[in-house]
Amino acid sequence: MVLSDRGFAGVKSHDVFRLMVDSVVDYAIFVLDPTGVVVSWNLGAERLKGYKPKEIIGKHFSIFYTPADLANDKPGHEIRGAAELGRFEDEGWRVRKDGSRFWANVILTRILDEHGTLIGFGKITRDLTDRHQSEFRYRLLVEGVVDYAIYSMDVHGNVGSWNLGAERMKRYKADEIEGKHFSIFYTEEDRKKGLPERILRTAVETGHFEGEGWRVRKDGSRFWASVVVTPLRDDVGNLYGFSKVTRDISERKALQDAIQQHADELELRVQEREQSNAELEAFAYSVSHDLRAPLRAIGGFAEALRQDYDSHLDDGGRDYLKEIVAAVARMNTLVQDLLDYGRVSRIDISLGPVNLLEAVNDAVRQLGDERRGSLRVDVAPDLRVQAQQQVLTQMIFNLLSNAFKFHSRNSAPEVRLSAQPKNGAVRLTVRDNGIGIAPQHQQRIWQVFERLHDRESYPGTGIGLAIVHRAVERMQGNRGVESEVGKGSTFWVELPRAPENSKETNHE
């Protein structure tokens, strides 16, 4: 500092300066001789440390230090540092006259005369207890956190501070790990791949790194970690280190893995089911193809025999041939019915709104002309059910065939098909004037291959109603029969009604 010789108000300039220093109260400013003995003492020093000038001048400044610092000869260290380097700065606990402590920021400056000879030290001390307290509380907070490993690193990635959470998670004590490179926490593979360096680079370049991965504890065991690395920069933006927050999310990872595993297993099972469905499909295909080929041969040659060698046959021979041809026809029907039953059971049913009358008309078209003549249909054209068109048509056809088949020998068959909305459903009713079903048989008829009559009276495979039963089941409906022997039967099925405004599907 350069002072004007004039000073002001007649006071000499160096006196002005001395007065200013003396009156500063927020900083302790005092001078030590080259050995550390106090030679001047300002008001700030008095306030801060509690000594009057006359109490302290002539005493060695080590009086301000804690016993621990004295044991380490910190005062001597500071003086030597300042003498050597010109300046020494430190922060730490200092002791007041009354024994209380305060957190001090200390700057010790070497004073040389014009010949370069050391004549003493200027010392400026500031009370930073308040700031230190808040930093301290913050540090306590960080250090006390046990669920997160929080630690700092220098620019190279060497560990600095180390909290309790880090100690628990990684099993290193602070003094074991401080100064070690943080790559020690990584797996061999990750280290080889240069992951730790890449993380720091990413943090520097993008201001942030976030990731998950395996980390290694001191004992070599691994845990799945969620990691956030943030670069630390000073006021002017120079990088001076990194903070790293690590969370052990092994449990979450295990849970995720378990869920993933379940999902994989489920996927596998779906695949297996799709595969077994495809196998069934292939099976049904070969049944329809391979089982029928020999049938066609039996029937074909039986008929060829009848046509080409008729003159060689008597009535008995012709009768046998007729039996063969009839058996072949029956077998053909059986194969067809089994295929239908299998398809209804197996087919991927996706339910959608289907116009009931259209399905009824499709089914009626498959009936013979004769039967069509004795059928009355009473279905409103706007009734729609949740169903699958193909399956619904098959089901209606089977109900109608069944109604026509079991008619009484004494009267012509009359069948009536009607439909009524009923709550959220639609009830489809098929009423016949046939032979009826005794109550004890009314459940059995829905089972596959169940027949109540001999083949000569009523031919059939015993699969028709089983298909109805299975179709209703697959379309989430209900079915039933009301019947009395000799008075005909009323079969009904109920299917969910399609929601209004829904778009019709299933038309192929």
Next chain:
Amino acid sequence: MSEAPVLLVEDDPADVRLIQRAFGKLDKNVPMIRLTNGDDAVAYLSGLAPYDNRGAYPIPSVVLLDIKLPRRSGFEVLEWVRRQQSALKRLPIVILSSSRHSVDINRAFDLGANSYLAKPESISQLDELASQFQAYWLGLNEPPDLHGEPWTGRPPGIHHV
């Protein structure tokens, strides 16, 4: 040159006999060559041994092709024919299968079948089939040239050099 035969590719000997019987009852003789599997069909059409004598094994006028065949299915034979670069790819192919599955029917047409016939249940229907087949495929239908060059996209007779 004698009339080109119908090539019947069918592995079921019973079906073959019944088909031959039905064709045999027709007024006009229909020459028929029978093969039992898809590989043989491809070898025949390629003119590979033992079918390398075109005099004895001429290019057929129509193929009656079953789907389910040993070694190479009817679909594969069909695909192979349509893939040829020569005029052979025009060869009329009629599928004759016991399958009435729409999957099979659609696939056959997708692959370029000219017709799809289901094997009838009775021999009287088979007789009818033979008679109609002859009338249509060997009568009404105008046969393509199976020996020339395939169409190149240029109008015939106009060649720029």
